[in-house]
Every structure is written in structure tokens, then in C-alpha cells.
Amino acid sequence: DGGITQSPKYLFRKEGQNVTLSCEQNLNHDAMYWYRQDPGQGLRLIYYSQIVNDFQKGDIAEGYSVSREKKESFPLTVTSAQKNPTAFYLCASSIGGRGGNQPQHFGDGTRLSIL
Amino acid sequence: DAKTTQPNSMESNEEEPVHLPCNHSTISGTDYIHWYRQLPSQGPEYVIHGLTSNVNNRMASLAIAEDRKSSTLILHRATLRDAAVYYCILRPMNRDDKIIFGKGTRLHILP
Numbered sequence: 001d002g003g004i005t006q007s008p009k010y011l012f013r014k015e016g017q018n019v020t021l022s023c024e025q026n027l028n029h030d031a032m033y034w035y036r037q038d039p040g041q042g043l044r045l046i047y048y049s050q051i052v053n054d055f056q057k058g059d060i061a062e063g064y065s066v067s068r069e070k071k072e073s074f075p076l077t078v079t080s081a082q083k084n085p086t087a088f089y090l091c092a093s094s095i096g097g098r099g100g101n102q103p104q105h106f107g108d109g110t111r112l113s114i115l
Numbered sequence: 116d117a118k119t120t121q122p123n124s125m126e127s128n129e130e131e132p133v134h135l136p137c138n139h140s141t142i143s144g145t146d147y148i149h150w151y152r153q154l155p156s157q158g159p160e161y162v163i164h165g166l167t168s169n170v171n172n173r174m175a176s177l178a179i180a181e182d183r184k185s186s187t188l189i190l191h192r193a194t195l196r197d198a199a200v201y202y203c204i205l206r207p208m209n210r211d212d213k214i215i216f217g218k219g220t221r222l223h224i225l226p
Contacts, residue, residue: 033213042216058213090158100147100206104214106158
């Protein structure tokens with residue numbers, strides 16, 4: 001079945017440590033996105049990529065970094081500069097290039113906590 | 116970005132239809148109306164979207180008012196698995212970036 005796979009499901013970070021969240025899709029989608037969700041809140045966009053080797057900052061990019069070396073993969077690194085990283089992180093993808101006339105498909109998320 | 120207004124929560128009995136309302140009085144002519152739902156500890160799931168005409172798919176129906184200032188998501192026969200937070204979202208035709216999620220409607224299904 002086609003879909004988006006996020007791993008790990010749960011992740012713990014120590015102070016001063018960088019951690020990387022994995023996102024892989026086999027939907028052949030061009031566009032990929034990273035969102036952050038805090039308890040009881042909506043989603044906020046961290047980074048998005050509309051094509052391989054290109055990505056743009058979203059609303060809350062500070063303390064995060066991404067790469068898009070392959071169409072299928074869009075890993076997110078939470079750096080030590082992100083002072084409040086505890087949240088539910090969601091990766092999404094879409095066909096791309098069609099504006100609002102297309103859905104975004106989401107993975108099941110990674111829950112990051114601070115030790 | 117145009118905003119949407121939804122009730123905080125709703126209840127429905129199992130096996131009955133559910134009508135989830137959404138107001139979007141400031142919608143522009145090029146905004147698509149999308150619905151997503153999110154089950155606990157899972158990512159949002161796309162449900163349906165439309166522009167002007169009513170839409171049907173295997174999950175639900177979307178009824179759009181003639182003036183497009185409101186819409187209704189219809190679940191034809193609710194099951195316990197439909198208990199989730201439902202989000203009504205507007206997405207501009209010419210933008211391919213973020214989805215702005217509000218608080219949504221928490222739907223409770225009574226057995």
C-alpha cells in the first residue's frame with residue numbers, strides 16, 4: 001500500500017543533542033511538508049519542499065533543518081537550538097503544482113520528548 | 116487567509132447520519148474547502164474537498180452553500196471509528212504550501 005512512513009514513533013532527546021526524524025513516502029509525490037502540533041493546538045508548518053534539492057522555511061523554522069536529496073525522503077533534524085522541542089511532529093506529502101485543489105497525505109507522526 | 120468557524124464539539128448516535136457545519140463567511144472565489152479528521156495520536160486524514168458543487172466520496176459527502184459562506188460535512192452512517200476531531204480548512208487555488216488547521220470539532224459517537 002502506498003503511504004507515508006514516519007520513524008521512530010517515539011523519540012527522546014537529551015539537552016544539547018541533535019535528533020533526526022525520518023519521513024519516507026512511496027506515493028511518487030513531489031511536495032513534502034513538516035508540521036509541528038502542540039497539545040490541543042492546530043498544526044504549524046516548519047519546512048516544505050516542492051521538488052528535490054529545494055525547500056523553503058515555514059512559519060516556525062528556527063531550530064530545525066531539513067534536506068531533500070531524494071524524492072521519497074524528507075528528514076527533519078531538531079537541533080539543540082530548538083529550546084522547546086517537545087511536540088508531535090507530522091510529515092505530509094502531496095502531488096504538488098496544483099495549489100489548493102489537492103489533498104495533503106499525512107504520516108502517523110513522531111512524538112518527541114526531552115529527557 | 117480566510118478563517119473558518121466550527122462548533123467545539125458534537126455528539127451523534129452510532130449508525131445515524133452526522134452533519135458537521137462550518138462557516139467561512141470571508142471565503143474568496145478561489146478558495147477550496149477541505150475537510151480532514153484526526154484520531155487520537157494519529158496524523159490528520161484527508162476526508163474530502165470541493166470548490167462550488169457538492170461532492171461525494173466513499174468516506175463522506177460535502178454540501179456547499181450556494182453563496183459558499185458555509186459548508187456541511189455529512190457522514191451518512193456514523194460508526195465508533197468516526198470519533199475524531201474534524202477540521203474544516205480553506206486552501207487558496209494558487210498556493211501549494213501550508214494547511215492552516217484551527218481547533219476543529221470533536222465528534223463523539225454514542226453506542
